[in-house]
Amino acid sequence: MRDGTVHNGAVWAASDAPVGDGPGLSRDVFGFAGRAVSTGLAAVVYAQQEPATSGYGTAVGHEKRQTRVLVACGTSGPAPTGGSANRSYLAAVDFAVARDGRLATAPSLVALTEAGKPTMVGDAAAVAAAQAAVDAARASLDKDRQVAAQIPQTQANIGYWEGMFGYAYVSFSGWYRQLQEQQAAQQRLGARQAALDTAEDALVTVSGGTRGGGDTVVAMPVVSTDRQGLTVCGALLAFAWTEDAPFLLDGTGGDVVLYFRGGAGQFFSAYYSTLVTRATRSLGAGADRLEFVARDTATRAKDFTVRVAADAGSAADLCTVTVTCGSRTETYLRVPRAAASLAAVLNGNPPTGTLLGIVLSVKDRLVELTAPLSAPLAVGSLVLVGGRVRKIDAAAPAGATTFTVAGDPVTAAAGSQVTAALYDYADATAGVTGTDLSSGSRIVAVTRVGSTAAVVADGDAKDAGDGVGPHWRGHAPGRAPAFDGTTQYLTAVNGADFGTDGDLTLEAWLNPASATGTVLRAAGPATPYGLALRGTTLSSGISFEEDNVIECGDRLTLTGISFSIEMWVFRQAVNREDLVFSTGLSLLVGIDSSNRFLFGGDFGTPGRADLDYAVTTATVPA
Incomplete structure (x- = not known):
């Protein structure tokens, strides 16, 4: 039940039972608060694309990752800011898709x-800060490109020195560490x-469109996040x-295109961009680090936190990890403090543990093995038996053939394996009832950078990149400068050479x-030239006086070839001789x-004694 009122003091009881999560197709409904659907619906399945590099290069491509469904329709209701109540404004809803195909x-x-045109700030301080952010982002990209470009040479050096002196x-010389840093730089390129x-898009906004990238960006806000971490x-x-009804099409240029008919037809x-990146936070692990990447592309770095703290009552090599969003x-x-183990726990893919033995029989919480233990099992250590992670209830020395676990009775078939376990997800809890953490965090994924021996200390993960979430985009307006026509102008930088010894073309949009x-003037020492506007009546042809001619010189060679002569002629008077072309x-x-019409003096057709245009074509054989 979604809507209802609780009476007489009844309360909801927390439960992790998967009510309503049956197999097969399911049907759900939702509406828009304060608005009504007024047109047909449009929907499209698309995949968000994230930047990635391949091989050893530094070129950034895109890989399809998270699948989503975008729905759009016209709605009636209160007008958005600056709009009209008589218009049916489009609503768009974007659903994440789970691995099993369910929508968020x-x-x-x-x-x-409301998603509309962003406010242009335009003050000098904001523009300067946005420009500084662009410069810093470009410097970071250039630095990582230079580091990543060294990967092939480093690998060649490793191969050479391994052949000479061994692993x-x-x-010891640090070549592997250097390669790891270079590979990490390559992975950061996207x-x-x-x-x-993102920085250039922000510069577009604050500069009123005169600087930065070529797009104006409008973010698609998050409406809700369900218990599995999927966003709407x-x-x-x-x-x-x-x-x-609008129409949605998954285009080939990195956008989902929303087509719709305007009020006047x-x-x-x-354009809804499919190109996204994920927000990241970083936490040191000795000389190495862990990077916590938001699982959902709509999550910004400011939206989530990761904290590692001491685990009360546990050994020093264990900690408590708290993730919030x-x-x-x-x-x-x-959680183990070893960086590799901590990452595996939060990612939900702990490695298969060491084989401890084979089940011979089970009685209540006592497990008997077919062979003695090769190593002792301490109280509280974890084993995987019967498909569940269990804690050892009483110490079992090496050589023992039985051990006892805490909790409810064990169910395990004879002949099944018993292995060491890294983590018991019964020790993981979520604030949202019904959230299953047995497959890892629903908020972050973890990438480890550095050695496998690194240990994570207490601390809070720091912002390491905000990424780009779902957004609408459009070309930024106002990309051309405006001049007052008298005192304002642009000058070329010192050393610019606009001189030319040959032909050139000048083009301007005005x-x-x-x-x-005057549009452009180049007053060079060799050949000055310019481009200007002159107020005059626009003509579509050349006007000749009685003694005007165009001299072609010796560049027009007609001897021995066939050619056509075509002309548009508007005569100013009749009953006179008008020679158009002559050799x-x-x-x-x-x-x-x-x-x-006179052709060669020997052939003619009746002329027209009026001032209308006449189109005449004459073909001269070779």
Whole structure:
């Protein structure tokens, strides 16, 4: 039940029973708070793409990762800021998809946040800060590119020195450590590029579109997160309205395209980017570190925290890890401090432990093995038996053939294996009832950078990159400078050479306030040139006076070839001779004084005694 009222003091009882999570298809419903659906629906399945490198190169490509479903429809209701209540604004809802194909669970009423044109800040301090962020992001990207480019040479050096002196020498000399740092830099390239793109998008906003990247970006807000960590994003698109059902298409250029018909029948489109990166936090582990990466691309670095602290009553090599994201909290007790083990626990993939023995028989909580233990089992140590992780209840010395576990009776078949276990997920709890942590954290994944012997100390993970979440994008307006026409102008940098000894083409896109003005002037010492506007009537042809000619010189060679002569002629008067083309006495093309078409003086057709345009084509054989 989604909606209802509790009466007479009844309370909800917490339970982890999977109510409603049966196999097969399921049906769910939701609505928009304060709005009603007014058009047909459109939906598309797409995959978010994240930056990645391959091989040993530094070029950043994209890999398809998380699958999502985007739904859009027209809605009626209160107008967004600056909008009109008579318009049917589009609503968009974006669902994450679980591994088993289920959509993220949405609330019964989805509250839509307005997504429209971002506010342009434009003050000098904000622009300077945004530009500094762009410069810092570009410097970080360039640095990692330089480090990653050294991977092939480092691998060649390792191969050479291993062949000469063996593994121990290469390990002692630090070559492996150097290679790890270079590979880590390569893996960061995608995030570095995304950070630069994000910084440039922010610069677009604060500079009013005059600096930064070429896009204006509008974030798609998170509506809800279900108990499995899957998000639903949604917004009321203040820039899109229609009376007809929209259409969604997963394009090939990194966008889902939203097509819709405008109020006057126009064909419009909006772009929902599939290119994303994940927010990251970092925590030191000796000289190495752990990187905690948000599992959901809509999670920002400011939204989640990771803390490692001492585990009360446990050995020094164990700790408590607490992960939070908004109102959600995950607590992992008695986690090994070894970096590799901590990462495996939070990722939900602890390695298979050492084989301890084979089950001979089970009686209550006592397990008998077919062979003696080769190593002792301490109280509280973990074993995997009968498909469950159990804690040893009483110490079992080496050579013993039995051991006892704590808790309920053991169910294990004779002949099944008993192995050491790294972690018992019964020691992991979530603040949201029904959240299953047996497959690891629903908030973060962990990447280890460094040696396997690194140990994680107490502390809070620091912001290591915010990433780029789901967003709408559009070309930034106002990318051309405006001039007052009198005192404002642009000058070339010192040393710029605009001189030319040959032909050149000048092109400009202008929105002039007056019909005259200089666009460009190059006053070089060799050949000065320029481009300007002159107020005049636009003509589509050349106007000749009686004695005007165009001299072609010796560049037009017609001897021995066939050619065509085509002309558009508008005569200013009739009953006069108008010679249009001539090669001397051998070829004459024009109109004679009798208003007849003249070709070579020997052939003609009746002319037209009026001032209309005439199109005439004459073909001269070779």
